[in-house]
Amino acid sequence: MHPAQVEQVRRFNRLVTQRVGALDESYLRRGRPLGEARLLFETGAKGADLRGLRDKLGLDSGYLSRLLRSLQSQGLIQVRQQRQDGRRRRVRLTAKGRAELAAYDELSDALARSVLAPLGQAERGRLLAAMAEVERLLEAGAIEIAVAAPASADARWCLERYFTELAERFETGFDPAKSNPAADDDLTPPAGCFVIARLNGRPIGCGALKLRTKRIGEVKRMWTAPEARGRGVARRVLERLETEARRLGLKTLRLETNRALKEAQALYRKQGYKEVAPFNDEPYAHHWFEKRL
Amino acid sequence: MHPAQVEQVRRFNRLVTQRVGALDESYLRRGRPLGEARLLFETGAKGADLRGLRDKLGLDSGYLSRLLRSLQSQGLIQVRQQRQDGRRRRVRLTAKGRAELAAYDELSDALARSVLAPLGQAERGRLLAAMAEVERLLEAGAIEIAVAAPASADARWCLERYFTELAERFETGFDPAKSNPAADDDLTPPAGCFVIARLNGRPIGCGALKLRTKRIGEVKRMWTAPEARGRGVARRVLERLETEARRLGLKTLRLETNRALKEAQALYRKQGYKEVAPFNDEPYAHHWFEKRL
DNA sequence: GCGATTCTCTGACCAAAGTCAGAGAATCAT
């Protein structure tokens, strides 16, 4: 990683903690200790149960208890036993509490507006676009790639969306029955494997590996959810499949793809796959690729 | 301001305080109270005097004194009287203190690298570009526009760079002596005014207003430092000049510009200036504009 | 030289944030 790149990230961190963080701490508390303000905010209009609040804010139970007592004595919240489980308790905002929350919301809005205020229309658009981009790419850090059973609910969900998308994008439509099959068993160790990418626990992409011989494997079912594209999900899934392939002792990976899937082809080429002559009769394929591991 | 824009800024603030801010607070302190860590960091390899530290970190003198005592007892710093002024004191890092500072530096680097690690080359480039853009545009909030004397050091500095740039960009070069003059007196109230844009106290742009008659003014000397472009500096300078013009009772503003200055022309048009027939014989001008206030 | 000012230090406070060890009530597992 280039030092100048690291320096840019550090500069960004510095600026942003100064400009955003500092304001957050001083402006956004309305004369209340930060702990209470955060608690009020996290409780929200819908209320919450204590257990959830403790986990989310990482508070000691004793500390939370005292914070709640304080907010209660200010008339902002009510704490009540839950019906189903008498040990648990729920917090709910009173009318006064909701008014207070609305005030926080308004402050937060004002803060956001103050960022946009000195800018002209064009610059605002650029700032917002850049913020969205930073957001998307920072989120990539929270993406996890994991091996999963192809019969699991998450895998099914991915495959369903994958097939739906193929049907929409292929000129000829797509019928899984006519395509070369890849049964669950073929995608389960030791015959192969299935990999899922998750963002905050929700599946956003997948990929699979199927052994053809002891030395040759096939990559299949590569898919990224449209809302998660542009974050390198597919690349990371593919890299993970290659790692698994090496672990299984494979020497060569093959894959085929449809001409409608331009991004996929670009990815394969960038990752070192070379186009080769057709090695199977997959009816939906137009391009065949191969990579020596 | 559109609610969706405000929401985007708020989402960004939330994400960034979580991902950057939280790490900053927990990772980056090496088991030391935040106050001590900040102090160590601010002291830096070169050392600093107490007065400066208090101003920069906004600390109470008693509090600072105690923090220093603590760092001193850990063997990280030395505090010594200054020669010139016996009241003042300087802090310097010991060898151990410098090692500690280097460790902080390394941590900070590691943090930055962890942001880039999950990304591929192309995405890294996009993230860094977006970060730089956010940085530039957030900085716009710190830009201040102020009226100043055209003879002041800051004004002279701007004008010098302005003339140098004109000489480079005009096909014919530029000689101030051949251009229509605007003496200091003409740009000083009540005959006109001179406006400077500053970022963190350093001049980054300027503009001037010169009265032609009681109702007609001329905008002159519009310039933005190259390193500060794309943040709406010129627009804000121009808006300020228009405000001053209205205060002086002017009804019409005029300006002329050279064909090499494309961005300037785009700005004038966007701010409501209409191209008109030449109203003077400025030898370097190709376009003449006018706006009714 | 002298009073005003500047700079740092000390001691006495304070609030916020957080930790720890029980205790009491409710629920779960068997």
Add this chain to the structure above:
DNA sequence: ATGATTCTCTGACTTTGGTCAGAGAATCGC
């Protein structure tokens, strides 16, 4: 039914961060 577990509360305690009022030394303005 009962012992283990879960959830919350209470009281005692600590650390961090910070304020305030003075005191003492050095320097400045004249």
